[in-house]
Amino acid sequence: MSTEKIEFTAQEQEKLNRMFEQWMYDDQNRKWKNFKELNESAKTGGIVFAGDSITEAYPIHELLPTGLLMYNRGISGITSGQLLENIDIHILSLAPKKLFLLIGTNDIERDVKPQQIASNIQEICNQTLANYPSCEIVVISVYPVNETKPFKDLIGKRTNLIIQEINQEITKRLTASVSFLNLYPELSKDGNLNPDYTFDGLHLSIKGFQKVSQLLLPYME
Numbered sequence: 001m002s003t004e005k006i007e008f009t010a011q012e013q014e015k016l017n018r019m020f021e022q023w024m025y026d027d028q029n030r031k032w033k034n035f036k037e038l039n040e041s042a043k044t045g046g047i048v049f050a051g052d053s054i055t056e057a058y059p060i061h062e063l064l065p066t067g068l069l070m071y072n073r074g075i076s077g078i079t080s081g082q083l084l085e086n087i088d089i090h091i092l093s094l095a096p097k098k099l100f101l102l103i104g105t106n107d108i109e110r111d112v113k114p115q116q117i118a119s120n121i122q123e124i125c126n127q128t129l130a131n132y133p134s135c136e137i138v139v140i141s142v143y144p145v146n147e148t149k150p151f152k153d154l155i156g157k158r159t160n161l162i163i164q165e166i167n168q169e170i171t172k173r174l175t176a177s178v179s180f181l182n183l184y185p186e187l188s189k190d191g192n193l194n195p196d197y198t199f200d201g202l203h204l205s206i207k208g209f210q211k212v213s214q215l216l217l218p219y220m221e
Contacts, residue, residue, distance in 0.1 A: 024077045031075045035089045044095035046071055047220070050124075051102040052078050054143065054203060063213040065220055071096075079107045080120035087124060092131055099128060100216070102140040104166050105202070108158045118169035125178050138219050139174060141167045141182045143204070146193040151201025158202065160191065179219070186215055 046069030049055050055074025064070065073090045080103045083090055091099060101124060104117045125137050142163045145155045164184070171180055187197055187208065197208030204212065 028075055028077060028082075032086055032089050035073060035075075036093070039089065039093035042071065042094055043069055045069070045097050046094065047098045047100070048073055048091055048094050048096040049100045049102075050074065050083060050090040052076060052083075052106050054105070055102050057203060058209055058212070059206075063209055064216065068220065077106055078103070079110060079112065080104050080117050080124070081107070081112070084120050084124050084127075087127055091124070091128055095132060096128075096135055097132075098136045098138070098219075100138050100140060100219075101125070102142070104142045104170075105145075105158060105163070108162055108166075109156050111157075114162065114166040114169045117166050118173045121170055122173040125174065129177060137178045139170060139178055139180050141170070141180070141184045144184055144188050144193040146195060146198055146201035148192055148195075148201075150195075151198070155201045181215070181219065183212060183215055187211065 048071050049058065049060055051074045053074065053076035055072065056076050058072065058074065060070050060072050071094055073094075075090075078086075083103050101121065103121065103124075107117045121139060125139065128135055128137060144160050144163060145151070145158045147155065147160060167182065167184060174180055187193055189195070193201060194208070197204055197211060199205050
């Protein structure tokens with residue numbers, strides 16, 4: 001199999017970027033529609049995982065304790081602002097007893113400031129608690145990326161410096177009624193996302209999700 005890198009002209013790359021953006025837009029809207037329909041018949045009072053592609057790819061029903069009512073409401077490519085706009089679909093319609101929230105890495109690609117990301121996350125928590133005061137919310141830190149050469153072209157504008165700033169902003173804004181679970185150091189090695197836990201420098205491999213699952217177990221009861 002050839003490993004030669006394919007080169008595109010600027011015009012070709014621009015066309016590919018537009019095609020990808022359109023595909024992403026259509027994919028997100030289809031998933032929001034699907035979730036909205038599924039929520040209408042879903043049992044309430046379960047555990048909800050809300051977020052972007054990192055959450056969407058998390059095989060929660062295989063790696064976390066069986067017998068629990070759990071819903072994965074992650075959608076690839078979304079930002080904290082988009083999750084907030086669609087909070088009813090991701091969270092509120094399910095009336096969760098517990099919420100695990102992981103969002104923010106895609107905001108970096110869209111040049112959203114850390115303060116705004118943290119503000120969006122704060123508002124997601126506030127609206128959830130306003131509707132369900134007994135809901136236990138666990139905000140998970142934005143995961144590190146791997147900035148080394150094999151992954152540099154795959155992580156976009158994301159840097160660990162920005163990610164750490166986002167995580168710091170989140171901790172400033174959360175109230176005592178919301179837990180912050182800092183997995184950043186647990187997933188790091190030599191200042192980057194542990195290469196054993198990823199396949200592209202951003203998303204987790206199964207080994208990475210197994211590590212996350214071990215760390216989430218104390219919060220699943």
